[in-house]
Amino acid sequence: MIVDNFTKIAISDPELNAYMAKFNIFKNREIIYPHEETIKENHITDTIIKNSVLVFGVNIEIFDEKLMINDEIFILDGHHRFQYIIEKSIEDFFEVVFVDINDIKIESYNSELLIRDDIFLQKILLKNGFSVSNNSKYFISLNKTKYFSEDISDISELYSFKKELLEDLIILPIRNDDNTDKSLVNFTPLTAQNFNKNTVFPCKSTWITPRFDV
Secondary structure (H helix, E strand, O other): OEEOOOEEOOOOOOOOOEEEEEEEOOOOHHHEEOOEOOOOOOOOOHHHHHOOOEEEEEOEEEEOOEEEEOOOEEEEEOHHHHHHHHHOOOOOEEEEEEEEOOOOEEEEOOEEEOOOHHHHHHHHHHHHOEEOOOOOOOEEEEOOEEEEEOOOOOHHHHHHHHHHHHHOOOEEEOOOOOOOOOOEEEEOOOOHHHOOOOOOEOOOOEEEEOOOOO
16 A cells, blocks of 8 residues: 655654554544454544544555555554544544554553452462463563463453453553553553554553653
8 A cells, every 4th residue: 555645743853753644534444353342432523533643553665755554454543533533533644653563662561459469469460370480471561570471372362351450450550651650550662563453452451652642
């Protein structure tokens, strides 16, 4: 796909390619894929849509001064705004940022722990096979101490467990650039290779930088 009328964005990391463009999201909705779920009460309005940018992760090539992207676009920031545009059938051009999906940094989205640390360790982690000594690449961290589980076979299973913790009000997402007095829980970070059109992770699973908040 060729994107017209784009502008390269100057950001602090010179190795990262990011471009601003006007894009008809509704028209291209069949090739735009979320990587996170949305929630019903999200307070999105027309004003928010008009005064913010959606960020899309793509494979980018510049050929003969033309911006070329693949026909598989992943939402990096703006899941609820995308849903709003689709539900309202808003066929208009919106400002979006295209960023090379292979250049972004993906971290686990912070979660505050809503119960005592010792209860979380004994009744949640240890009961479900998590231990500091297990040999596994999948972990949950409590205040940066990692607890691994040999019972977790893939990243989707780990994030299904995160969804259970969210639904049981054991953890609550908090922005990674916000401060809190509560204990912090994190999970093995996702990678761009985990994104595919058939998999959607829980809401607030990833903290992706650079940020393009406006």
